[in-house]
Amino acid sequence: MPETAALKVQSIDLHYGAAQALRNVSLVVEKAKITCVLGRNGVGKSSLLRAIVGQHPVSNGEILLGRDAITKAPSYTRAGKGIGYVPQGREIFAQLTVKENLETGYARLPRKQRFIEEEIFELFPILKDMLSRRGGDLSGGQQQQLAIGRALVTRPDILVLDEPTEGIQPSIIKDIGRAITYLRDEKGMAILLVEQYLDFCRELADVVHIMDRGEITHSGPAEDLDRDDVRSYLTV
Numbered sequence: 001m002p003e004t005a006a007l008k009v010q011s012i013d014l015h016y017g018a019a020q021a022l023r024n025v026s027l028v029v030e031k032a033k034i035t036c037v038l039g040r041n042g043v044g045k046s047s048l049l050r051a052i053v054g055q056h057p058v059s060n061g062e063i064l065l066g067r068d069a070i071t072k073a074p075s076y077t078r079a080g081k082g083i084g085y086v087p088q089g090r091e092i093f094a095q096l097t098v099k100e101n102l103e104t105g106y107a108r109l110p111r112k113q114r115f116i117e118e119e120i121f122e123l124f125p126i127l128k129d130m131l132s133r134r135g136g137d138l139s140g141g142q143q144q145q146l147a148i149g150r151a152l153v154t155r156p157d158i159l160v161l162d163e164p165t166e167g168i169q170p171s172i173i174k175d176i177g178r179a180i181t182y183l184r185d186e187k188g189m190a191i192l193l194v195e196q197y198l199d200f201c202r203e204l205a206d207v208v209h210i211m212d213r214g215e216i217t218h219s220g221p222a223e224d225l226d227r228d229d230v231r232s233y234l235t236v
């Protein structure tokens, strides 16, 4: 059988000093699917993504990229193997131009691939219009589009997004939703996003995991989110 899992997280724990932020968390991110982890503030969503991209070590468990164990690999190795990351708060370089921000993705690419694919500007035309503007001059929504564009410059197989709708106006949330759906449907990309915004997850996701206090309390198809018993897990 062909491998349909792009990424597997197996029974991971994560600590900050003595405080445990993740407990026995497992999930699979399938190719060409949108997987959403829903949960309110502080339940451990960002910690899960940090563990996946290699920004914080896990204390137990394994992370597999395809069949490759990457549990102890540094973040640049994971990026090189195809994980693109859009961090919470976007982390745009305010003093660099939009073009320069996008070009920061080049470091992980072989020389021949060091160009910005036109598709990125088709998904987010505003980036083309604002190429020579400074990152700090963009609105929050434009910065989010830039952060996604910057991750796409690295040509990832898996795109990991931390609360892409946070603080963003509805019209741009729609654009971001359309872009994510396009990447799944046309590029076969595996998408993992963490969110507090239930409607965004319900509309986009194929699979939903609900997280509470460092644990996954429910996993199932996005349609389940309309069931009362599933909603009861959601304190968002």
Ligand SMILES: Nc1ncnc2c1ncn2[C@@H]1O[C@H](COP(=O)(O)OP(=O)(O)OP(=O)(O)O)[C@@H](O)[C@H]1O
Pocket: 016, 019, 021, 039, 040, 041, 042, 043, 044, 045, 046, 047, 048, 088
């Ligand atoms: N660097 C850190 N040092 C110590 N504790 C941390 C650190 N980062 C997060 N925590 C704690 O770990 C827990 C999980 O935080 P995390 O940021 O993963 O949650 P979250 O679900 O992403 O919330 P948010 O939506 O606010 O980002 C919280 O109790 C938080 O206070």
